[in-house]
Amino acid sequence: MKLADLAALAGVSTATVSRALAGHPSVNTGTRERIRALAREHDVRPNQLARNLRLKSTGAIGLVLPLGHAKTQHLTDPFFLSLLGFLADLLVERGYDILLSRVIPDADDWLERVVDSGRIDGLLLVGQSDQFGVIERVAQRYRPLVVWGAHRPGQHHLTIGSDNVAGGRMAAEHLIAQGRQRLLFVGDPAPPEFADRLAGFAAAAHDAGVPHDVLATPMMPEAVNAAVAEHLARGAVPDAIFAASDVAAMSVLRALAEAGIDIPGTTAVVGYDDVTLAAHTSPSLTTIRQDLAIGAELMVDRLLKRIAGEPAESAIVPPVLIPRQSG
Amino acid sequence: MKLADLAALAGVSTATVSRALAGHPSVNTGTRERIRALAREHDVRPNQLARNLRLKSTGAIGLVLPLGHAKTQHLTDPFFLSLLGFLADLLVERGYDILLSRVIPDADDWLERVVDSGRIDGLLLVGQSDQFGVIERVAQRYRPLVVWGAHRPGQHHLTIGSDNVAGGRMAAEHLIAQGRQRLLFVGDPAPPEFADRLAGFAAAAHDAGVPHDVLATPMMPEAVNAAVAEHLARGAVPDAIFAASDVAAMSVLRALAEAGIDIPGTTAVVGYDDVTLAAHTSPSLTTIRQDLAIGAELMVDRLLKRIAGEPAESAIVPPVLIPRQSG
């Protein structure tokens, strides 16, 4: 039942009904209570769409996962789901709904379509994928936009992310401190997050005078598994592998186990993210943790500041090495 | 930029612009192309809210997790996140957006508010929690509503769920076949899903002439852990525990390990759900799998049927016992 119907029932105008339900002070106390009682009795629930249209505010935050570099990747990715869980909890606590979309950036105005749809008050983007340019362009004019990802000098869009260069460096230093000598990076070096992890990894190796290889592969589990298997079959057995993500690291573990290689005896493995699963693989996975609880809080905090018109800047969550059995 | 602005630029009415962009056949081909070119050039993106209001359809599906029995439970729950992942993938493939809310059912019209908000074309509810009555009431009049949960004879709302009674029964039979004699159910027996699991468990135990106990506890990890620890401290050491969920089962594993009890030598543990983690705990967790990929497909399929005005009925996903190390 809508406001106009209730107005007819109560013998007043919709204007008065609207004001009564909104608790507007200018409406007479008696009338207000009468209308409210009637509203309860007759199941009146105002149409949010109409309200949003008029007020130009929706109470919803967009949450988008752009899938440029892995068109077959699904929302079931544990890293994304975990971050999503934290973000959702925080946003709901603050009274926002979440409009979730998975976008495959084919048309190059995909981001414009999202922000100009009028359906959201702000947007959280998880991962820059290969859409750096698009994001920059939109961020120039659309303020309430926060991205999980890497920060480049001079960029205009607001990012929250872990320091991937530092994380990659930590991985390499940790492995080298164990005396590992033949380092291998496994993953897709194209997306900025992964590129930074590799850069830090390579820099630390270089500083220590240790050589390293790069095994570039798409991030899908079977692809990683196959790439590592083939690499091993060629007789190249590294004594340390740094995988671009935990999910990739788990495929690496599997490929090594299938090749009968001892972990960490022969080859150490270090992952990235510290997804919940990482503590429970066997052997359990040494990894670089991104603290998503903190990251999510930073994202939401910055986004709400931007929505309120206040300034807010990028921030970095420091990565932490979590040593476990795999290396 | 909105349609009216473009109309002014093109020297036509908004009506014509609307029809041109929608590809309505009655508009002159020349005019249509001229308007479309202008639209591309000037970044015209119609306001979805206004469109939705007029058309009374939104292209969004609500996804709600009611948290009646665990007011502190979060969206980070792995079972929910996993189902959410599957649902989101399916819905996005079909062109729907997802409006995600976590609801704490305090006011008893929480569900009415969601379905009458005008913001969604249909609703998926994950879990009935303790809100069976509310859901029944709304389902009487609101058709596009699909619930993940238990099916009661004579109920009106459409549910997809695993056969929890059969699942509970399988757990008990599996344990009894190993010669286990002192069975214990751990969990909150109030929500219908859990009640069914307990009912099947109890029935199978009764059929086999084996006694069983019930340790009722809230489902939060610390609560389960504490409840089991206290139970053990009272000297009652069961030789088999059936936990209402995998997450609860993991707390049970921890409590047993902390009490120095051998698993599965002294006490076997069986969980429910088969979350990804269950295969990776140590010892790995024997559990009753709910196939969420299939469940999600059934939910989306039924919901879209209902939205299209077609009839659709409840369905059941058969549970499967996954034997692992814990029992």
Added chain:
DNA sequence: AAACTTGTTGCAATCGATTGCAGGAATCGT
């Protein structure tokens, strides 16, 4: 030349709520 199609476009109502402004009634001050 009158009557009738056909093709294209615009007017204005509609979706349902919010709110500035105006106006009527009641109360107050002098």
Added chain:
DNA sequence: ACGATTCCTGCAATCGATTGCAACAAGTTT
């Protein structure tokens, strides 16, 4: 008793797109 406040309520515009109906021009038929 008359103007000035104060209080309350309703009118009507507004948010932006969609669409039935009417209108008009150009072409066709008789």
